[in-house]
Amino acid sequence: MAGGFGRYTHAVVRALPPALGGGEEEEEGGGEEGGPGPGPGSPPLDLAKAHRQLGVYAGILRQKLGLQVVELPPAPGGLRALLLEDLAVVQGDTALLTRPWRPTRRHELSSVRAVLEELKLRVVTVTDEGATLDGSDVLFTGREFFVGISPWTNHRGAEAVADTFRDFTVSTVPVGGGGHLKSFCSMAAPDTIAIGSSEAARRAMKAMEQLSDHAYGRLSVPDDPAGNCLFARLGGAAGGVLVHRSPEEFPSSLQPFQKVPGVTLVPAALSEAAKVGGALSSCCLLLNRRPDA
Template structure:
């Protein structure tokens, strides 16, 4: 069975924040559709852009060559580039987001990925749904959320695109919309897992289906503290202000990693986490 080197990356893609995210993010419709409360205050766009620039600069400071894609006002959630593709090695699969309003984001990413020299595939099946926020790649296998954002048809196309890696489905229900909101790779062989019942269920499914061994690092159930980014010996995670207990657990578990605190900031108001805002590859 083939295995990529997990967490060894040289490049990243981010996308700037449009004004339209303030009032027209998918998060508002999703919360309304599933009877969930909305955040009380709207996004402060100036602060959001300052936070996003610090996030982008952090990736650069940690050695990545970052491609910054301009915002598009017609796609309010275009900043969340993670959802638009899955990249392993030199191969990219363009996804098919659940909402038709997000699919123009994929058109832009198609050109970006082709210009960067990747082998690009795209989901064409109109019955399929797949978003990158549901896809966890461990270096050995994929775990993919079966959620309101991704379905089994999407999972099958992912498996067909990357036949060298097994794909395992993990059921997920609202209020959790993406698998990375409850479980995320924190280091080779280690997963940060939210302590909620959804995190516990996801972890049990991973244990049941995995062909490789992983260790859990349990963190308090807050999406943006579970959503960490590991690459090249660095762990990018939430700030102490956002999750002091999570940061303490990262410190205790990873004393030898270069840990960097970065805020998701204003984008938390549209249910974003750190992973949402970039695509990393090599």
Template sequence: MIAVTHGVSPHIHRCELTHRPREPLDLDLARRQHAAYQDALRRHGFTVVELTVNLDLPDSVFVEDTAVVLDEIAVLCRPGAPSRRKEVPGIRPVLERYRPVAEIRAAGTLDGGDVLRVGKTLFVGLSSRTNLDGLEQLRALLTPYGYQVKAVSVHGCLHLKTAVTAADEDTLVAYPEWIDMEPFHGFRVLEVPKEEAEAANVLRLNRSVLVAEGFPRTEKMLRDAGFSVETVDISELRKAEAGLTCSSLLVT
């Protein structure tokens, strides 16, 4: 199993921000937290590939937004923020080692953070970063492989996976106020409390669930639901609107 990551740019303080005020950001601390995140991936059997090709680009640590990686194919995204589109060419060569590669083209936009895969279904958030054209292009690319692509309205946060992620094939962790939950009918939904809304972004690692440190009620909720839970501190990266999923592309 491979986890593609990217080093933290020295320019991360100039990152794109949509829903958070800009705060001073400690680069050294952000890098230490990112290293701890990578260590968590390694503990769960992933070989971590760390790229440095886009270190001049402020948001480059958030590699999830550059591609959607599935068993059969990798789809290069066309990020909704124009400043982030320069990240994509640097990601292509590493993904070509593992998968055939397709891409989203103009005028479509698609951020990987808006794509939640559960089994053979991909839920795609229509957000400030992902448009309907990007969703339809993704659907056309993936239908031949047997995937369904379902649209989800996002209205209160940056990406779909800011508000909902999968703990397993049947269970979602969600903050429903930020998205339309109707497309997720039939799933068991564990709702995070309002004061821990950002905890809805969890990272499923084999049989464990990684939760951002500082959200004790969400951690307890997942343990009570039968999950093995680990925490990692990404408090400094969260100042750049980071979640746990956005700093890796998992190639399984």
């Protein structure tokens, strides 16, 4: 299981709208921690800069990770539609369509379902109307799932993950601070968890260590948002590529990534998408399509 971790063939992304609708920033803002609203004085989104950053991001997926990139058209209802990871949990040939905490996002599920079915995945839907589940609360390590219990995801949402992926252990992790589990952690390499340094991040990491039978390596970074990175293997190579937040954004968090053995580091700026709660993992859906699919 862990030996194949990080192997992908496709990435699904969402195109930005050409312009902002009236009041969209106020409705959809969220900040780095993915909280429920921007609050007074939140920085406005620079749409031109966002287009540049996401263009570079898609280029990294294509050129550095060697993936086929499928771009969905802009979705009505706001910039938070960029955050496709919240809408599906993909592992192997199965995709679980989630039940986002924000009811306004649930209309986006149909377009995601269509592209996943076109790519020949088995698509499962959360049917429990009492469940809430954001994909950014789901961390797959290659061995097991950790599901963050947060303002966005409840225990019934976690049960949907366990019911769908029965071949894996699924454990729940309390998430403090108002954000998602993956707002401060991700897999930096097989068996290595990148983790931020806030109290919420430290408590979540401690819980994961206590819940798991496997001893994961820990890559601690000073900045919580830098704890969200993307690891991918290239073809049959033993190493891989690690996409991390740019040193211009988080200079103190660069050095820890330089200690990860056997990976090529690729920086990516994401400051604009971060204003609506975006992270490197949340702006795409990664999947590994079998050649015979």
